[in-house]
Amino acid sequence: MCTGTMAAKAAEGGDKTPESPRKPSLLEGPLFAWDYRLGKAVYMRCQESKFLRLFATIITESGDEAFWFLAPTVVAASQALFNWGTEETVGFCVEVLGDVMLSCVIEMLLKFVFQRRRPTYATQATFYILPGEWWSFPSGHSQRASYLVRVLLQRDALREAIFGVTLAQSSLFCCLLFAWAIGVAWSRVAKGRHFPLDVLAGLCTGFLIAEVYATVGIKAWSALKLFAGSLTFAHNAVVLQRPELRLEGFPAHAILQTQWWAMQPFGLGLSITWMQVLLLAAPIFALFSYLASKVGPAWHWVFLVSQ
Numbered sequence: 001m002c003t004g005t006m007a008a009k010a011a012e013g014g015d016k017t018p019e020s021p022r023k024p025s026l027l028e029g030p031l032f033a034w035d036y037r038l039g040k041a042v043y044m045r046c047q048e049s050k051f052l053r054l055f056a057t058i059i060t061e062s063g064d065e066a067f068w069f070l071a072p073t074v075v076a077a078s079q080a081l082f083n084w085g086t087e088e089t090v091g092f093c094v095e096v097l098g099d100v101m102l103s104c105v106i107e108m109l110l111k112f113v114f115q116r117r118r119p120t121y122a123t124q125a126t127f128y129i130l131p132g133e134w135w136s137f138p139s140g141h142s143q144r145a146s147y148l149v150r151v152l153l154q155r156d157a158l159r160e161a162i163f164g165v166t167l168a169q170s171s172l173f174c175c176l177l178f179a180w181a182i183g184v185a186w187s188r189v190a191k192g193r194h195f196p197l198d199v200l201a202g203l204c205t206g207f208l209i210a211e212v213y214a215t216v217g218i219k220a221w222s223a224l225k226l227f228a229g230s231l232t233f234a235h236n237a238v239v240l241q242r243p244e245l246r247l248e249g250f251p252a253h254a255i256l257q258t259q260w261w262a263m264q265p266f267g268l269g270l271s272i273t274w275m276q277v278l279l280l281a282a283p284i285f286a287l288f289s290y291l292a293s294k295v296g297p298a299w300h301w302v303f304l305v306s307q
Contacts, residue, residue, distance in 0.1 A: 032197065039195040040121045046190035056187040063141035063184035066129070068100045068148070069256045076263070091268040092158045095218075096148070097260055098225035098267065103147055105228040106209060107140040107202075108132045122192020129249030129256075131235070139194045139202035145181040146206025152177060154214055181206075222270045226280075229260055233281065234288040241292035 046052045061067060072093035079089040108130055116137035118124050128134060152159045159168035167173050185199035194202075213221045236257055239245045247253075264270075264277050 032195075035195045035197045036119070039119055039189050039192075042186075042189045042196070043119065043122055043192040052190065056190040059180070059183045060141060060187035060191055060193070062180070063145045063187075065100060065104055065140065065144065066252070066256075068144060069097065069259070072096045072100075073259060073263070076266070090266050094263045094267040095158070095222070095225075097263060098222065098229065099147065099151065099213075100144065101232065101260055102225045102228040103144050103206070103209065104130055104140065105231060106205070107138065107143055110138055110205070111135040111140075114138075116195075116198070119192050119195060124193070127249055128247045129253050130232075131247065136194055137198045137201060138205055139185065139188050139199040141188050142181070142185040142194075142199040142202025143206040143209070144202075145184040146203040147210050148206075149177045149181045150207050150210035151213060154210065218268065219270065222267060226264075226270065226272075229257070230280070230284055233257055233261070234284055237285045237288035238292040241289045 046056055076090045076093035079093075111132040112135075114137045115135050118134065118136040124134070133140075153174060156168065163173070181203065185203055188194040188199050189196055216224075232253075236250075236254055239247075239250060240254075261277055261281055264272050265274055
């Protein structure tokens, strides 16, 4: 069993083997005890209704990183093949793809810092694509939804390129975007994947990340996304060299990462060619593959792999 999986199962309480004393979470105390009780109440109420369970499942999937990696790709392919949308649709989709990548990196870093265990009153998933997904704070779904809504409301051209001019300019559509973000946050608590404070933190961090984007501008933001994507690519190189560190979702992660690299020349923020992509990706892969074959377990945290 891979190291990440063992950590995940231990976090769920599923691993009954003796283990060293648990490191206290930064998120403990009376407030978080209340948070636990509220989350459990919402979860139990949802379990009583077949409709609420189905609704929560549908809306939570709409905020999943896998969906938001695939959706921009499908929209970009539709524009390329069927001339759907504006000429900038493909470029905007590449930017959204990078936004999701960066959001995932920030989510992983925060989860590694706080290491809050997921709710024990609900059965948790054991299939993970990214390191740290077995921890609870903050909610990545909520962060992603909040960020995307804020960016879409900030950038009229992006909204029109993806959803069409008529729909994008509708005031009702803006209200629906807010409702979707709140719904995604609720669904994570209703399904027992997160506590209320997890999703509140996710909504806040997503909003703040979008504000940073608006402040620094698209070129600096795109450069930051390129760095974040390179970081996750380095992680892929490490776990490819060290099979014992792979999560079950590693193949999906590798495919999504390849897709992200392939779409870089079509982005709007940076002028980058296929040759430049190759000259950047190849050395990163070679360097971290070499390091992974030489260094010991003490480096694993640096590579974003949980011990």
